[in-house]
Amino acid sequence: MQWDHPEPFVLDLLVEASAIDHYGHVNNAEYLRWIERASWAHSQALGLGLDDYRALDRAMVVHRHELDYLAPAFENDRLALATWIVACDGRLTLERRFQLLNVDTGRTLLRAQTRFACIELSSGRPKRMPARFVEAYTGARMPLSE
Numbered sequence: 001m002q003w004d005h006p007e008p009f010v011l012d013l014l015v016e017a018s019a020i021d022h023y024g025h026v027n028n029a030e031y032l033r034w035i036e037r038a039s040w041a042h043s044q045a046l047g048l049g050l051d052d053y054r055a056l057d058r059a060m061v062v063h064r065h066e067l068d069y070l071a072p073a074f075e076n077d078r079l080a081l082a083t084w085i086v087a088c089d090g091r092l093t094l095e096r097r098f099q100l101l102n103v104d105t106g107r108t109l110l111r112a113q114t115r116f117a118c119i120e121l122s123s124g125r126p127k128r129m130p131a132r133f134v135e136a137y138t139g140a141r142m143p144l145s146e
Helices: 028-046 050-056 131-140
Strands: 010-014 058-069 078-088 093-102 109-119
Touching: 010 028, 028 078, 028 093, 028 109, 050 058, 050 131, 078 109, 078 131
Parallel strands: none
Antiparallel strands: 010 078, 058 109, 078 093, 093 109
16 A cells, blocks of 8 residues: 555445445545544554543544545445544644545545544543543654655
8 A cells, every 4th residue: 555654553444335425426424434433443552442531531522624535435445544643742632644545446535634632521621631642642643754
């Protein structure tokens, strides 16, 4: 795979019929669902699952999504969605980048980025990241050369 950045966390996907819209390709909202799945899967791989978030009374919630749709995907396409943590201030914010490839053609179908903010689950208010978040997310951060 020709990834934009080294050492991605990758989620393999197979496009199901339920993802197809009235234009005959994957609905744009499905890409956002896949981004959410990849984010959760990567966090879990880093040792932070939903139970950990609840026990720490913290969560990383979406502040902003940017998605660039470059080419369509179709039913039964085999896809690979990569994600990288590219910024974590160790206080309130985290940024991820994403790249979606068609496995068979190698074509990039989507590039995206998401900015997350840390909140206290019990109040919904912004709150500093607990040490466990800082350790996991800054440890996985990939420095950009841009």
